Amino acid sequence: MVPLETGEIGIDTPDLLPERTAVHDAVIEIHAPVGLATSVWSHPILGAPTTQVEGNQTVTRWTLRDHLARRVEDGTPKMDRSVGVSLGTSTWKDVARGLRETVAALDDHDPAVGEWARGVVASAKAEADRAKVDAVVIAAGVAVKEGSTGELSDILFGHATGPQSNDARAVLNDHEGTRTWLIVRALRELGVPAEVVVAESEPFSASPNFPPHFGRFVHPLAIAHPTGADAVWIDADVPGPPLPAGHISPELRGRLALHEDGGVSPLPAVSGDDGRDEVDERLVVDGQGDAHGTFTIMLRGRDAQDIAEALQRVVGDERQRALRGVVLSWVPFANVDSIDLSSSEGSWQVALRAAVTIPGYAQPEGGGSSPDGGTWTLPGVEPVHEVYPRGSSSTLSAVYATEGKRESALAVSRAVQYHVHRRVELPAGAQVVRTPGPFEVKSRELDASRRLAVSAGPPAAVEDDLTLEVPTGTVPASGYQKFVADAHHADDAFLASTRVRMHAGK
Numbered sequence: 001m002v003p004l005e006t007g008e009i010g011i012d013t014p015d016l017l018p019e020r021t022a023v024h025d026a027v028i029e030i031h032a033p034v035g036l037a038t039s040v041w042s043h044p045i046l047g048a049p050t051t052q053v054e055g056n057q058t059v060t061r062w063t064l065r066d067h068l069a070r071r072v073e074d075g076t077p078k079m080d081r082s083v084g085v086s087l088g089t090s091t092w093k094d095v096a097r098g099l100r101e102t103v104a105a106l107d108d109h110d111p112a113v114g115e116w117a118r119g120v121v122a123s124a125k126a127e128a129d130r131a132k133v134d135a136v137v138i139a140a141g142v143a144v145k146e147g148s149t150g151e152l153s154d155i156l157f158g159h160a161t162g163p164q165s166n167d168a169r170a171v172l173n174d175h176e177g178t179r180t181w182l183i184v185r186a187l188r189e190l191g192v193p194a195e196v197v198v199a200e201s202e203p204f205s206a207s208p209n210f211p212p213h214f215g216r217f218v219h220p221l222a223i224a225h226p227t228g229a230d231a232v233w234i235d236a237d238v239p240g241p242p243l244p245a246g247h248i249s250p251e252l253r254g255r256l257a258l259h260e261d262g263g264v265s266p267l268p269a270v271s272g273d274d275g276r277d278e279v280d281e282r283l284v285v286d287g288q289g290d291a292h293g294t295f296t297i298m299l300r301g302r303d304a305q306d307i308a309e310a311l312q313r314v315v316g317d318e319r320q321r322a323l324r325g326v327v328l329s330w331v332p333f334a335n336v337d338s339i340d341l342s343s344s345e346g347s348w349q350v351a352l353r354a355a356v357t358i359p360g361y362a363q364p365e366g367g368g369s370s371p372d373g374g375t376w377t378l379p380g381v382e383p384v385h386e387v388y389p390r391g392s393s394s395t396l397s398a399v400y401a402t403e404g405k406r407e408s409a410l411a412v413s414r415a416v417q418y419h420v421h422r423r424v425e426l427p428a429g430a431q432v433v434r435t436p437g438p439f440e441v442k443s444r445e446l447d448a449s450r451r452l453a454v455s456a457g458p459p460a461a462v463e464d465d466l467t468l469e470v471p472t473g474t475v476p477a478s479g480y481q482k483f484v485a486d487a488h489h490a491d492d493a494f495l496a497s498t499r500v501r502m503h504a505g506k
Helices: 092-106 111-124 129-143 168-174 179-189 302-311 316-330 396-400 477-495
Strands: 010-012 023-033 039-042 050-054 057-067 085-088 194-200 217-224 232-234 256-258 264-266 277-285 291-299 335-341 350-358 375-378 384-386 392-394 410-412 416-425 430-434 439-442 447-455 461-470 473-475 498-502
Touching: 023 085, 092 194, 092 256, 111 129, 111 168, 111 179, 129 179, 129 232, 168 179, 179 194, 179 217, 217 256, 291 302, 291 316, 302 316, 302 350, 316 335, 316 350, 316 384, 316 392, 384 396, 396 477, 410 477, 439 477, 447 477, 461 477, 473 477
Parallel strands: 277 416
Antiparallel strands: 010 085, 023 057, 039 085, 050 057, 194 217, 194 256, 217 232, 256 264, 277 291, 291 350, 335 350, 375 498, 384 392, 410 473, 416 461, 430 498, 439 447, 447 461
8 A cells, every 4th residue: 555645544455245145254454653643443243353463464354255145225324334443543633634734735815806805895795794694605606506526525634636736716716616615715804714624425334433435525615714703604606507505405404514613523513494395385186186286396405406507508309398397296196287386587496386187186985076066186296306306206205214134223314304284275166074193203304294284164174284294314223114104104104195175076
């Protein structure tokens, strides 16, 4: 092994048990100088190692014999997928030193950046530090249409990057690069202290003691410290426009972040409920069970970022198809009669409003040809919705609980956070005879609830209120069974139908 420019060594041994492979006899040995400080992680299948001193070397040995092919499980955290050993001589302070050196390599005091920053706050008439932060973040999204995370990823921290080439002025001139660094440099020019932190973009390992490892912290963020206000987190290097100052992508909440001083801490949940998607569905059912009405949605998070980025280059029929896909992911059997983008171009939130018609929305119970004079059912809601690039819906069980039992932790890499309000007006003479009962489950891995209310009218209506939150993170193998049970219960509750009696002749 050849050390990095910082003098550190990192080793990841090959996977001993890739798919459909069994092992008759295998040994992993690591020889290191006596007294060398290292951090070591090994896959649980390897068991505990033996250690002995041979001369001036410490020999650590893992032995695996007569092991059948293992079950390769979907959704395993990135570094836990290989049956191997990870060893490193780095500490998080060493990695943070690489972050500081990267920042120093990007640093400059180019007059053009200061002039741009002062022009931004002058145009926005921003006098207080907090207002300056807001103005600079918005302007960075205009100047750089697509943010890049590469320059501030820890993958580069341990390597020499050569002469300065991607400073803030280059980002402004080329209209590409890291928005985070442009914002930090601009704020410093304006006298507002700001720093760079780098966060995980996906669950890295279920082990809290996994060795410091390059490639873990790859998503840059900025923290501004305006005078007279709390620290402001900035998440700018995302698809589409940057998030407003003070917001963090839902996918990053709870993730760990590396600070310039070497500290590693979870990111704060700074957005509260305004980070979740909001859906409002208002339908009117006629005597034949067909429905028509409106569907509105306010998308936030990664879906909104991906769609906002696509809308900058997608036009015509392809644009309409992408917008209809959002509606159809929530109302799969609807005819989308019209659809409009109600949010402004370049907004970090994507708002849609559509007029929909749903043939056969209410279904006769028992398979009759018409609900008139009988009992008919109003459908529930599938819990999981993929709105881009192609609209689809599914259940929690199908997405997260595909295995009845797990040997490894489950990594949840994409957050699901929404609130739905659905109002269904019934035809004259209809009477609700049965509704699903209230439901709520609340845990660290899954938070879901459903509440229904019936309004006597006229017209009679069913008001449905649903919330779901599946945060990103890892579900430990020991807690997987409970998570699966909660997911099944949530699926049953969300999909449960409402039964309505339609009086004959009405």
